[in-house]
Amino acid sequence: MPQTLDWIDWIVLIATLAIIVGYGTWKTRGSKNVQDYVRGGNTSKWWTIGLSVMATQASAITFLSTTGQAFSDGMGFVQFYFGLPIAMVIICLVFIPIYHRLKVYTAYEFLENRFDLKTRSLTAILFLIQRGLAAGITIFAPAIILSVVLGWNIITLNIIIGVLVIIYTVSGGTKAVTVTQKQQMFVIFAGMVTALIIIVNLIPNEVSFVDAIDIAGATGKMQVLDFSFDLENRYTVWTGLLGGTFLMLSYFGTDQSQVQRYLSGKSMKEMQMGLLFNGLLKVPMQFFILLVGVMVFVFYQFNPSPLNFIDRSTETVLASEYGDDYRALQAKQDSIFQIKKTVALQVSSNSDNQLNKQLFMLDSLEKNLRTKSKFLIKKAVDKDYATQYENLESEIKSLNSEDETYADKTQALEAMYETAGKDTKTNDRDYMFISFILNNLPKGLIGLLLAVILSAAMSSTASEINALATITSIDLYGRNLSEDKGDDHMVKMTKWFTLGWGVIAILIACFANLAENLIQLVNIIGSIFYGNVLGIFLLAFFFKHIKGNAVFSAALITQVIVIIGWWFEWMPYLWLNLFGCILVIFIAHLLQPIFKMSTHGN
Template sequence: MRTLDWAVLGITLLSIVLYGLYKSKGTSSLKGYLLADRKMRWFTVALAIMATQASAVTFTSTPGQAYTDGMRFVQFYFGLPIAMVILSITAVPIFHKLGVYTAYEYLEHRFDAKTRTLTSFIFLVQRGLGVGISIYAPSLVLAVMFGWDIRITSSIIGGLVIIYTTTGGVKAVNWTDVQQMLIILFGMTAAFVVTILLLPNGVGLVDALRVAGGLGKLNAVDFSFDFENRYNFWSGLIGGLFVALAYFGTDQSQVQRYLTGASITQSRLGLLFNGLAKVPMQFFILLLGAMVFAFYQFERPPLFFNPVELEKVKTGAYSEQFKAVEQQYAAATERKQAAVKDYLIAKDTGDEGQVESAKNRLNAASQEAETIRSQGIEIIKANDPGADSNDTNYIFLSFVMRYLPAGLVGLVFACIFAASMSSTSGELSALATCSVVDVYRRHVRRGKEEKHYVGVSRGAMALWGVYAVFFAQYASRLGSLVEAVNILGSLFYGTMLAIFLIAFYVKWIGGTATFWSAIVGEAVVLCCFFFTGIPWL
């Protein structure tokens, strides 16, 4: 990166921390520290919810996913708006009227202490491991792109978050989430505009959409009812609905965001706005990836986007073989570029037969290039059997560093840091709140003065932050455990959602029955995971 980029990145990160510290003034009570005194307006609640949900992976991997697989991933969120309506009707008024600090506190009102403790424990295990990945995933990508040690990137992200979350609590978290979300939206919009401007002379947005559509990247909606298809309208509507209900209704990292609302109405409006805005936001990010794909139909892309693995193979024993494949890939790319131009000319004529013929030639040329690229990836794996052969996470950032102008590169990387910080801060505040309210105050030290619990909350926030940084720095050494962390949501969210659905809708079932049903249900889930071939990712 250039000097201007470093300046933009540094100023942005510093402003986030200072803004968080400024907004946290006057935070001294437990309600102020953990719930921002319940004074947040709906727009603050909404942006805090969106920022906590939108991790750095959203802005690094999602454009790359559109590049490789098209825009069908957007269907995963089709059930989310319905979930927001359901939660606005059920969870929000119940939580507000009881004045709870955590979602699990409500379970003791509805059931008993053991059900509350069980659900809290499940959350702490799942989210406790997940917060490490929230730092690890972007730290790894940024470390590769910058050429830094992952300990540096993870320490920067974690250290900055610890400063303002520990000092200001949830009030600082929510206000910095708002600032971070605005930075992210501005940065990604600027990147989209510049991507269109970088297209060759005579090629505009409409032409880019035609090319992306002709090569199957604008496949946003698929109404086919196919159990083998992970992303279609029905899986997004039904599966996405239950995932959203579990995440926004039972996960304290999200529940805490709307518990800070000044009233039931403010919390409801925050959730409903998230329901309205989330799908368009994901669509836009995927469309950005599709436009990067369209750009690379006129420019030769690298055979592999991960610069570290690329350098390894070029300096390794397979360098000559890889060089030969690169030359083949360059020739195939030129043939594909010619096919793209023919396709656009055919589209301008409006002759359906000519368009279909040109489209077939374009897809054949694209398939040829992909086949050669696959050969190159096999050489990378042969050179280093432990190499990461999936470069999806690096596609967008590679494009940013190679083509975007000075200043904007720094802003995009600031977006990545901001996204990681916003999701991490939300998780840290939720973990600290659950640890103090549901465990420490409930079972360890009851009846202490409020000042004591505020101090313990600050300590819990800092300890969870240090743990997250430590986990991120050593996650690469844990091998398959990293993959296991990624499936924790599917292993535990079902049990948590079932407990809350019974609490909300099945009033005749009591705490003991719910507790043991949750134990048995979770045991069945774990048995299926360990002893069957059911996919969990």
């Protein structure tokens, strides 16, 4: 993997980022009051809102991790987004009219009007915790991946990405975030469409796009819908429609990083149309990104792929005492590739069930080898691991008996890998797409795709620190301190809070650790908090007899229970959204009669 970029790539990368940052800073200079700085002057059109909402959600993790998810597990992850259109309609009918009528700057202002100050402050703090962590991860994700594949210092990358975002976000506030996100989404769309076209053209000429889909389907990568009720399965139609709807309701309806995007709308109609635009386009967009990852998988059916996409990990294990074992795995993979290439060509010209089964078997066997390679890498980088899990060796060997299918072997190996405790530094799914870009795309286009990754990181991070600063300024600082503050003071303090949260996000990025899959990590963090927050808002909207003390106490109890449930893996993380939402509503109903009877009740 190249450690340096060609001069053309540097020009494309630097020019793209400089134009975005410069345009955002110039276009939004001189925000004089809170209305302009926090709500963007309420001038945004529906298409600007829609693109801004999409850009906020589409972080670098989306492109790096989602493509890696598709490469490994196929298209099934798109089910995660099935609840999004439903959530958009509900938010347009329920949330937006209330926010617009009350002319709020933040979603949590409404909670004080409905309940009390402490409930508003608690909900704002819950947001600051989860979104503050997520802001660091959105910087860290592209930084650590680029540091590994390009050899750059990760601290430097964290600072570069963070500082670029801080420059225009501090300067122009919400409007700066919104106007730059239009350019960022253009770069993202152009880059991903170009990448797909190039990938398809890199596949052998005798294999058409339809043939490529057939090959992906033969290995199970094109299975989009799963109607099973298996709670062990993270992504099914039901988790998407139920858990996903509650997650999206909370994210787009109560998360200030999204609420602030559409509160900048020129009118309620513009806000609603912007969200509906996002609802219509988001699922196809995610499908397209996953398809890019699947096409990379097809590309590697006809071209040799590395056993591990992290070069430094491979170099480490090859230089260790386990080097010969790793080379043996590489040799096996080479032999599998020769067979796989032949079978894939046969599948492309003759879709036969037996050939499909053979290709699926070969793919399962290659997964088996990748899993074994992770064991060896873990041993090479962690000496404690080698002694702690040495009994796994015999279990792995026992899986090689002829009476077990390759798929069963792979599942068992991966189950043991999870049991052993994942060394996240050896997980290479998130590195797959960037590795492919650097090794296979033409000069100039590499710079464009790196600009896509960094633009996505900047767009989501800008939205997050903008929202964090707004909540800190409006909901905590401005509301909990008694002295009267003018517009100039509040704008100045919001800028300082923006700078402060930007620095905190950079620090979190510098101390973060990779998870099994970055896109899952962000969604897990959200799922731990979002259900509870959504339940608080639903109590405010629909249960008028429930008062502040009951909601405040129920929210605290619910958050503790949800964290315990996540820690002990009571359910797949998406269900935590539904669980937390129902739980806070249920507990609030139990507590309300108690507080009503108490002299301290409402």
